Amino acid sequence: MKRSDRLVAMTNYLVEHPSQLVSLPFFSAEFDSAKSSISEDLAIINQNLQNLGIGYLESVSGAAGGVKYIPEYSQENSERFVDELCEELEDPNRLLPGGYLYMSDILGEPSKVRNIGRLFASAFASAEIDVVVTVATKGIPLAYAVASFLNVPVVIVRRDPKVTEGSTVSINYVSGSSRKIQTMVLSKRSLQEGSRVCIIDDFMKAGGTVNGMKDLMEEFRAEVAAIGVLAEAEDEDEERVITEYTSLIQITNVDVKNRQIEVHRGNLFLQE
Amino acid sequence: MKRSDRLVAMTNYLVEHPSQLVSLPFFSAEFDSAKSSISEDLAIINQNLQNLGIGYLESVSGAAGGVKYIPEYSQENSERFVDELCEELEDPNRLLPGGYLYMSDILGEPSKVRNIGRLFASAFASAEIDVVVTVATKGIPLAYAVASFLNVPVVIVRRDPKVTEGSTVSINYVSGSSRKIQTMVLSKRSLQEGSRVCIIDDFMKAGGTVNGMKDLMEEFRAEVAAIGVLAEAEDEDEERVITEYTSLIQITNVDVKNRQIEVHRGNLFLQE
Numbered sequence: 001m002k003r004s005d006r007l008v009a010m011t012n013y014l015v016e017h018p019s020q021l022v023s024l025p026f027f028s029a030e031f032d033s034a035k036s037s038i039s040e041d042l043a044i045i046n047q048n049l050q051n052l053g054i055g056y057l058e059s060v061s062g063a064a065g066g067v068k069y070i071p072e073y074s075q076e077n078s079e080r081f082v083d084e085l086c087e088e089l090e091d092p093n094r095l096l097p098g099g100y101l102y103m104s105d106i107l108g109e110p111s112k113v114r115n116i117g118r119l120f121a122s123a124f125a126s127a128e129i130d131v132v133v134t135v136a137t138k139g140i141p142l143a144y145a146v147a148s149f150l151n152v153p154v155v156i157v158r159r160d161p162k163v164t165e166g167s168t169v170s171i172n173y174v175s176g177s178s179r180k181i182q183t184m185v186l187s188k189r190s191l192q193e194g195s196r197v198c199i200i201d202d203f204m205k206a207g208g209t210v211n212g213m214k215d216l217m218e219e220f221r222a223e224v225a226a227i228g229v230l231a232e233a234e235d236e237d238e239e240r241v242i243t244e245y246t247s248l249i250q251i252t253n254v255d256v257k258n259r260q261i262e263v264h265r266g267n268l269f270l271q272e
Numbered sequence: 273m274k275r276s277d278r279l280v281a282m283t284n285y286l287v288e289h290p291s292q293l294v295s296l297p298f299f300s301a302e303f304d305s306a307k308s309s310i311s312e313d314l315a316i317i318n319q320n321l322q323n324l325g326i327g328y329l330e331s332v333s334g335a336a337g338g339v340k341y342i343p344e345y346s347q348e349n350s351e352r353f354v355d356e357l358c359e360e361l362e363d364p365n366r367l368l369p370g371g372y373l374y375m376s377d378i379l380g381e382p383s384k385v386r387n388i389g390r391l392f393a394s395a396f397a398s399a400e401i402d403v404v405v406t407v408a409t410k411g412i413p414l415a416y417a418v419a420s421f422l423n424v425p426v427v428i429v430r431r432d433p434k435v436t437e438g439s440t441v442s443i444n445y446v447s448g449s450s451r452k453i454q455t456m457v458l459s460k461r462s463l464q465e466g467s468r469v470c471i472i473d474d475f476m477k478a479g480g481t482v483n484g485m486k487d488l489m490e491e492f493r494a495e496v497a498a499i500g501v502l503a504e505a506e507d508e509d510e511e512r513v514i515t516e517y518t519s520l521i522q523i524t525n526v527d528v529k530n531r532q533i534e535v536h537r538g539n540l541f542l543q544e
Contacts, residue, residue, distance in 0.1 A: 048281055051281075
């Protein structure tokens with residue numbers, strides 16, 4: 001196979017299999033080429049992924065070695081994407097009763113959702129995540145986007161048990177914003193003991209829901225290694241119960257009466 | 273920029289932007305190269321995408337022309353993927369009360385979900401879909417996977433209205449399996465009149481839920497251009513109310529007592 005053909009096929013393969021170890025013999029056999037040629041191809045691909053600001057190839061040496069595409073969104077790409085998102089969200093027509101913000105249209109765009117996933121996956125690349133956990137409904141697409149870049153499965157916590165889930169574990173928690181007692185359930189067979197989980201959600205005010213998920217994870221003896229929320233907003237009535245988390249955007253000074261709102265970069269950009 | 277570098281960057285760009293028209297001048301400017309070189313690169317990429325059985329580049333001529341990556345999963349790739357899925361699902365430990373099948377683990381694997389999306393997107397490539405519609409919860413990841421390949425937004429129908437959705441339209445429908453009257457709601461601002469929609473769901477027995485979604489689409493004066501369900505199963509008590517749909521797998525001869533089940537390729541493979 002010619003170099004130009006290999007470059008197309010290998011780029012496609014690596015981009016489609018992020019965070020997954022690929023052995024050189026696999027590429028060598030797949031494209032009927034010498035290992036030395038494959039190594040040169042990988043060097044070219046690595047350089048270009050870095051130039052594009054979308055990650056790099058990690059070499060793993062040894063008998064079980066190979067390369068792994070680590071998606072890493074550059075600071076420049078991240079800032080540009082989040083700044084555009086902030087601008088879009090600052091539209092006062094998005095204000096809903098209770099100081100909530102209409103974001104369903106943005107969460108409905110697969111390309112934006114994919115970029116949000118890329119940002120969280122970059123941030124949590126070294127956290128050794130085994131599984132991404134979210135609660136139905138709006139966090140689901142974000143959780144899949146993160147998980148696809150980290151190459152780990154997604155587990156969905158539900159508000160109501162369903163026959164197609166088998167036996168479940170449930171907990172009660174107090175929702176910060178409505179102050180109602182709510183229930184969360186998770187199928188028993190869905191999560192292994194000792195898993196390192198990353199909790200993903202779309203929106204956090206006081207953090208009652210995320211806290212509920214943390215409690216539920218304890219029931220499964222899982223370890224919460226990272227928490228990512230797309231948007232965080234202040235809750236004027238209640239202090240936040242979650243302190244360690246990563247947000248992409250912050251919503252402040254929501255003034256429903258005067259139809260004003262401010263949207264800024266989240267704490268992801270403070271940490272760096 | 274050298275050809276080898278362009279091939280990596282352009283392959284990545286096209287694979288990340290399926291079903292999206294990209295102008296030659298864009299690539300020309302982005303990679304500081306003559307249009308003739310870009311055209312040659314595109315021919316190489318096109319040939320390799322076809323060899324890999326994952327699609328092709330469509331040329332659109334004229335002033336507003338360019339190329340579009342059309343993801344099209346080859347028959348061979350599709351059959352191999354679905355046959356593996358069938359085998360995995362035939363495990364009798366997956367049987368749940370009522371003849372349901374535990375599929376949450378498979379629906380939790382982003383790479384499988386992505387392939388399912390690729391298959392539906394291939395099948396519906398010429399249906400001119402404007403938006404993918406699904407109902408919470410399990411269909412959501414599948415809907416995003418399909419939408420990302422078709423480059424269209426996703427709209428999620430909920431079972432319960434939520435404050436963060438704004439005003440909604442709701443309908444009642446009879447669920448085939450439980451025969452209970454249920455409700456579906458969709459935010460008013462989420463769907464434009466006249467949209468051509470593709471309905472995606474994970475599981476269909478009698479088809480009550482899909483039928484409810486069809487009714488809801490009528491309220492929005494949207495046109496249902498395609499219906500895709502991952503798995504279809506017979507309902508011994510009720511005839512199917514939906515006749516035109518595409519399924520990837522068919523579940524038959526479910527025998528909960530003797531813990532037996534058969535899983536075959538769905539009607540997607542009959543149509544071809």
